[in-house]
Amino acid sequence: MNILITGNAGFIGFHLAKSLMSFKEFKIVGIDSINDYYDIQLKLDRLKELGIEVENEIPFKTLLKSKFNDNFSFIKFPIEDSEYLKILFNEYKFDIVIHLAAQAGVRYSLENPQAYIDSNIQGFINILETCRKFPVKHLVYASSSSIYGNNTKIPFSTSDVVDNPISLYAATKKSNELMAHSYSHLFNIPTTGLRFFTVYGPWGRPDMAYFSFTKNIISNQAIDVYNNGNMKRDFTYIDDIVDGIIKVMNLPPKKKNENSNKVPYKIYNIGNNQPIELKEFINILESKIGKTAIKNNKGMQPGDVHITYADIDDLKKDTGFDPKTKIDVGLEKFVNWYLSYYKIVIST
Numbered sequence: 352m353n354i355l356i357t358g359n360a361g362f363i364g365f366h367l368a369k370s371l372m373s374f375k376e377f378k379i380v381g382i383d384s385i386n387d388y389y390d391i392q393l394k395l396d397r398l399k400e401l402g403i404e405v406e407n408e409i410p411f412k413t414l415l416k417s418k419f420n421d422n423f424s425f426i427k428f429p430i431e432d433s434e435y436l437k438i439l440f441n442e443y444k445f446d447i448v449i450h451l452a453a454q455a456g457v458r459y460s461l462e463n464p465q466a467y468i469d470s471n472i473q474g475f476i477n478i479l480e481t482c483r484k485f486p487v488k489h490l491v492y493a494s495s496s497s498i499y500g501n502n503t504k505i506p507f508s509t510s511d512v513v514d515n516p517i518s519l520y521a522a523t524k525k526s527n528e529l530m531a532h533s534y535s536h537l538f539n540i541p542t543t544g545l546r547f548f549t550v551y552g553p554w555g556r557p558d559m560a561y562f563s564f565t566k567n568i569i570s571n572q573a574i575d576v577y578n579n580g581n582m583k584r585d586f587t588y589i590d591d592i593v594d595g596i597i598k599v600m601n602l603p604p605k606k607k608n609e610n611s612n613k614v615p616y617k618i619y620n621i622g623n624n625q626p627i628e629l630k631e632f633i634n635i636l637e638s639k640i641g642k643t644a645i646k647n648n649k650g651m652q653p654g655d656v657h658i659t660y661a662d663i664d665d666l667k668k669d670t671g672f673d674p675k676t677k678i679d680v681g682l683e684k685f686v687n688w689y690l691s692y693y694k695i696v697i698s699t
Contacts, residue, residue, distance in 0.1 A: 571645065
C-alpha cells in the first residue's frame with residue numbers, strides 16, 4: 352500500500368511517518384516545503400530521526416531514501432506546485448493520502464494572511480485535484496478545532512454549526528472541509544477531515560504556547576499569559592493523535608454505488624476529551640521543569656477562543672479511538688525531550 356504524507360517534516364507528519372515505518376506493508380513517501388515559519392533546523396532534525404540526512408541543504412525535488420527503512424522516502428517541494436504533484440501521483444499511484452501540510456497558527460494569520468491562502472486554499476485544491484485525476488482509496492486531511500470559534504455549546508460536536516470562524520486560519524480550515532465535501536460528492540473520493548485539538552509533545556512546534564513557555568521558564572524570561580490564564584484547552588498528546596490518524600486511515604467512508612447515494616465524506620474531532628485551564632497547565636509545566644514562571648498577564652488575543660473541548664464519541668464508536676496520555680505524563684515527556692534536544696541542564 353502506497354501512502355503519501357504531506358507536511359512530513361512537521362510535528363504531526365514526523366510522528367506519523369515514524370509510526371507507519373514500523374509497518375512492513377506500507378511504502379511511504381513524505382513531502383514538505385521546509386519553509387521558515389519556525390526553526391528549519393528542528394524540521395531537518397526530525398527528518399534525520401527518520402533516516403533522511405544530507406550534508407548540507409536538502410535538495411529540491413530529489414527523492415531521498417531513509418537510511419533506516421527502505422520503505423520510506425522524502426522529497427522537498429511545496430504543495431502549491433500542482434504540476435510536480437501530478438508527476439508524483441502518476442509515479443507512485445498512492446492508495447492513501449494523509450494531508451497535513453498547511454500554514455499553521457492563529458496569530459500568524461493576522462500578520463501574513465497570504466501564506467494561508469497559498470498553502471491552505473491553493474495547496475488544498477491542488478491535493479483534491481490530484482486525488483481526482485489519480486484516484487485514491489482515501490484522503491485524510493487536517494482540519495482544526497479553531498473552526499468552532501466562540502462556540503458556547505460544549506463539548507464541541509461535529510454536528511454543531513460552525514459558520515462563524517474568528518480567525519483567517521479557522522476560515523481556511525472550514526473551507527477545506529467544504530471543498531472536500533464537494534469533491535467527495537462530485538467525484539466519489541472518500542475523504543475524512545480530522546479536527547485536531549491542541550496537539551503537544553516531543554518534537555513539537557516552537558510557536559505553540561507550551562513550547563515557548565518551557566523555553567522562557569528555563570531561561571527566567573516572562574511568559575505571556577492571555578486572558579490571565581482563564582482559558583481551557585483540550586490538550587492532546589501526539590501519540591494519541593497518531594493512533595487516531597492510523598485508525599481513521601484504515602476506515603475510508605464507503606463510496607456511492609447503485610444501492611447508496613451517501614457522500615463518502617466524514618468529519619471527526621480528535622482530542623483528549625478532557626480540557627484543562629491554562630493556569631493549571633502552567634502549574635503542571637512548572638512542576639515538571641522545577642522552576643516557577645514569571646507571568647505577564649494579558650487580555651484576550653484576537654482570534655483566540657475561550658475553550659476547546661472535543662466530543663469524540665463518533666471517533667470512539669467508529670474506530671475504537673481512546674486517548675490514554677494524561678497531561679502530567681505528556682508534559683513530563685515533552686520537558687525531558689526539550690532538555691535533551693537543546694542540551695540543557697537545570698541547576699537546582
